[in-house]
Amino acid sequence: MQQEMTIKHDNLEVQGIWGQATNPIEGAAPLVIFAGVKGEDANDAAEAQYLNDAGIQTFAFEADSFEAAKKDLPAVFEELRQKDQVASEYIVLAGFGQGGRAAALAASRLGKSVSGIFLMAPVFMPSDLLELKKYQGVAYVLAGSLDGEAPMSNLSLAAKTLPRGELLEIRDAKHAYRLQDVERAAMLLRTLVMTALN
Template sequence: MNDCIKNVVTIEHHGREIYGVSYMPKHVEKCPVVIFSHGYNGSNADFTMNSEYLVSNGVGAYCFDFCGGSVNSKSGLKTTEMTLFTEKEDLCAVIDQVKRWDNIDADNIFLFGGSQGGLVSALAADERIDDVKGMLLLFPAFCIADDWNQRYPTLESIPDTHEMWGMTLGRTFFESIHGYDVFRHIGKFDKNILIFQGDQDEIATLDWSMRASKLYPYVKLEVFPGEGHGFSEAGNRRVAEMTCEFVKVNI
């Protein structure tokens, strides 16, 4: 894209390094920016299309790999060291770094999280309300703690490792969410939120997004008929367009 400045940007924090890619529009002195957080075993590349669409409309983006968040992650940590809370630390470190960039409008930083990255974004947003202008969540996995606590109801039942979807989690992941109630740690974010949810999602089902949306004062739940956990090309394109519209309306 001729109108896009694309750079690798790494961020150091908590003794580890985050790998990410920034997408910035040319000829824009200060632009709003969307920070994209990928889902379980995803990567920064999951949101390339979204970022390029934003840049073509004068909005910047930063996509990064969670530390230990994927077998393909270029960031630090092993997958067995990752937890929801190391990922929240990662995202907060990204917010701190991005808001200091000369070419972005620090008053207009938006979070976008998909699946597990949606849950992590929601947790971070509640702690960083003053730094975040708005939030977009794509089939957010508010179900994670409940699902795993049903699978491993006692600390004694937690294994040292567990392989799921091509990635190995460690004991620390499950111990850190043992007895954790997600809905007691979200809902304080008092700015606009847009949730994208497929009605055929069998992993992070619609009822979880409906339950979460009742906690926030300013939230819109956009239901995509026929979409599951992972949208079609047409669905993803609509998400990109609606993300851009959301940013433009809220700056």
């Protein structure tokens, strides 16, 4: 079940969609927080539904800009990790394009309290690489083999820069994911949450 939710933290208010795990594992369940940026085709709803059906909770929001997403993520993280139904040791930050960039940089600041990051076609700037080195958790970087906006070579460098980074290629994928790319990304994200974090 998905429903609108407002996160309030300090002076921030973030509107998003909370996805309840359909068949949660006993007690608290893992959580994936999706950061989106307006104007990008992130497909978070389809991925969130897949995760909810697999017993993983989700929260997805869309910020007006990269800077807003980067600012909102720590507030959303801090509020949601306090919920009784959230397994606070199993929280993953995820995002597509600029949302992925925001997730990676927010995780670098939040440190090891973020269990993992899942970055779909993130569009990094060269100056981001120093920040990426700080994140010590598990990091999956998805790269489309035909992506012109987030080229494989750039994402390979980002994955190598992340201490526990792994580059995953989606063959024949461009920057705008097709349905099969979204499904594959959702399966890989589920794998990250259910296996790599243990």
